[in-house]
Amino acid sequence: MLRRIAIIGASLAGLRAAEALRARGFDGELTLIGDEPHRPYDRPPLSKQVLQGVWEPEQTLFRRKDGYDALALDMRLGVRALSLDLRARRVTLADGTFTDYDRLIIATGARVRTLPSIAPRTGLLALRGLDDAIVLRRALMDAPRVAVVGAGFIGLEVAASCRARGLSVTVIEPLPVPFSPIFGRTFGEMIAAMHRDHGVDLRTGVAVTDVVGDSRVAGVAISDGSRIDADVVVVGIGVTPNTEWLEGSGLTLDNGIVCSGSGEAAPDVYAAGDVARIANRWHGDSPRIEHWTNAVEQAVCVAENALAGPEACTSFSSVPYFWSDQYDRKIQFIGRARPHDEMVIVDGSLEDRRLTALYRRGDRVVACLAVNQPRALIKYRKLIAAGASWGAVLSGTAVA
Amino acid sequence: MKVVVDLNICDLHGLCVESAPEVFEIGDDGALHILNEAPPESLRAKVAAAVRECPTGAISIEE
Numbered sequence: 001m002l003r004r005i006a007i008i009g010a011s012l013a014g015l016r017a018a019e020a021l022r023a024r025g026f027d028g029e030l031t032l033i034g035d036e037p038h039r040p041y042d043r044p045p046l047s048k049q050v051l052q053g054v055w056e057p058e059q060t061l062f063r064r065k066d067g068y069d070a071l072a073l074d075m076r077l078g079v080r081a082l083s084l085d086l087r088a089r090r091v092t093l094a095d096g097t098f099t100d101y102d103r104l105i106i107a108t109g110a111r112v113r114t115l116p117s118i119a120p121r122t123g124l125l126a127l128r129g130l131d132d133a134i135v136l137r138r139a140l141m142d143a144p145r146v147a148v149v150g151a152g153f154i155g156l157e158v159a160a161s162c163r164a165r166g167l168s169v170t171v172i173e174p175l176p177v178p179f180s181p182i183f184g185r186t187f188g189e190m191i192a193a194m195h196r197d198h199g200v201d202l203r204t205g206v207a208v209t210d211v212v213g214d215s216r217v218a219g220v221a222i223s224d225g226s227r228i229d230a231d232v233v234v235v236g237i238g239v240t241p242n243t244e245w246l247e248g249s250g251l252t253l254d255n256g257i258v259c260s261g262s263g264e265a266a267p268d269v270y271a272a273g274d275v276a277r278i279a280n281r282w283h284g285d286s287p288r289i290e291h292w293t294n295a296v297e298q299a300v301c302v303a304e305n306a307l308a309g310p311e312a313c314t315s316f317s318s319v320p321y322f323w324s325d326q327y328d329r330k331i332q333f334i335g336r337a338r339p340h341d342e343m344v345i346v347d348g349s350l351e352d353r354r355l356t357a358l359y360r361r362g363d364r365v366v367a368c369l370a371v372n373q374p375r376a377l378i379k380y381r382k383l384i385a386a387g388a389s390w391g392a393v394l395s396g397t398a399v400a
Numbered sequence: 401m402k403v404v405v406d407l408n409i410c411d412l413h414g415l416c417v418e419s420a421p422e423v424f425e426i427g428d429d430g431a432l433h434i435l436n437e438a439p440p441e442s443l444r445a446k447v448a449a450a451v452r453e454c455p456t457g458a459i460s461i462e463e
Contacts, residue, residue, distance in 0.1 A: 378418060
C-alpha cells in the first residue's frame with residue numbers, strides 16, 4: 001500500500017521529485033522536509049545574478065507561495081532530519097516530530113567544506129545557500145579587496161562576479177593549472193588567462209596556510225610565504241554530502257548514499273541529487289555528481305521508481321551535463337572526461353575563447369566542451385549519448 | 401497544448417533541443433526558435449522533458 005511518501009531535502013532534487021510524483025498521479029500524503037527556512041530556490045544564480053546585484057535573492061525561488069497549493073505538500077521548512085529508522089519507516093526530525101513513510105526519497109544535498117583548523121570569524125565566508133549569498137553580497141558592499149580560496153567553479157564564478165562589481169580579487173589555487181584534472185591543461189590555462197585578463201590576481205600552485213585577522217579577516221597567508229590582504233575571504237574548496245544523520249541507519253554511506261542503478265538505497269528508500277551515488281548506465285560508474293541537471297534527472301528517475309516499485313523500476317542513464325558562466329563566456333560540458341583523455345579542438349580557438357573540443361578515450365568520443373558555442377554541443381551530445389566512434393565523429397559520418 | 405518560451409531568460413543551454421527536437425531549434429542566428437508552437441499531444445512527454453530540463457525555467461506549457 002502506497003499512501004505516504006516523504007522527501008527529505010527541499011532543494012532542487014527534493015522539489016523536482018515532489019513535482020514528478022504528483023505529475024505521475026500520486027495523490028497520497030506527500031511530505032517535503034527542508035532544513036533551511038526558505039522555500040525551494042535555485043542555486044546557480046546565487047554566484048552570478050544575486051552576487052552581482054542584478055537579481056534580488058527572492059527571484060531565485062522556484063515557485064511563489066501560492067504555487068505550492070496544487071502540489072498539496074505537507075512542507076515543513078527550517079527543520080532538520082535527525083535520524084532514519086528503516087524498520088519503523090520513520091524519519092525523526094530536529095523539532096521532536098517525525099514523519100512516517102511508505103516510500104522515502106532522500107535529497108539532503110551537500111554542504112561546503114571549510115578550511116581545516118581555521119576558526120570562524122567575520123568576513124570569512126562561503127557560498128552555498130541563499131543565506132550565504134545574502135551575507136556575502138552585503139559583505140562585498142564594504143569590501144574593496146576579496147580573496148577567493150579555490151579556483152573551482154564556485155570560486156571562479158565568485159571571482160568574476162566580484163570583478164563585475166569592480167572589486168580587487170585574488171584567487172588562490174593549489175593546482176598549477178585550474179581544472180586540469182577535469183578539462184585538461186590546455187583548457188585550464190585558457191580559463192586562467194581569461195581571469196587574469198579580467199584583472200584577477202590568480203595565484204596557482206600555492207595553498208592557503210592561514211587566515212589572518214582576529215575577530216575579522218585581514219587576509220590570508222599562503223604557502224610561498226606571502227600574505228594577501230583582504231576584507232573578505234570566500235572559501236570555495238568543494239562540498240561534503242549531508243549523510244551524518246543517516247549513520248547507523250543501515251544505509252551504505254561512502255562519500256554519499258550508495259544506491260543501485262534505480263536509485264534505491266534500501267527497500268522503499270531512494271536518494272537523488274548531490275547526496276546520492278546512483279550507478280549511471282551510460283558510463284557504468286556511480287560517482288557523486290553535484291550538478292543541476294543531474295539533480296533534476298535523478299529526482300525524476302527515483303520518483304518514477306518509487307511509484308513503480310522494484311519489479312518495474314528503470315535504471316538511471318544520463319549523459320552528464322554542466323555549465324559555468326564567467327564574464328561573457330558560457331562554458332558547457334557534456335559527458336565524462338578523465339585526466340588522460342585526449343582533447344581535440346574541432347571548432348573555434350583558444351585565442352578567441354570560443355571553441356568546441358572533444359575528448360577521446362580509445363575509439364570513443366566521451367565528452368564535449370563548448371565555450372560560447374551552444375549549437376555544437378547539441379550536435380555532439382547526441383553522438384556522445386549514442387556512443388559514436390572517434391573516427392566517425394571527426395569525419396562527420398557519425399549519425400545520432 | 402501551447403508552448404511558450406520566455407526568450408528574455410532563455411540562456412541557450414540547448415537541452416530543450418535535445419529533449420524535443422521537433423519543437424525547438426537553435427538557428428544559424430544563434431537564437432532559440434520554436435518550430436511548432438502548438439505541438440500534437442503525442443509530443444507532450446518530450447515537451448514536458450524540455451520544460452523540466454531547462455536550467456532557467458524559460459519554457460512553459462499553456463493548455
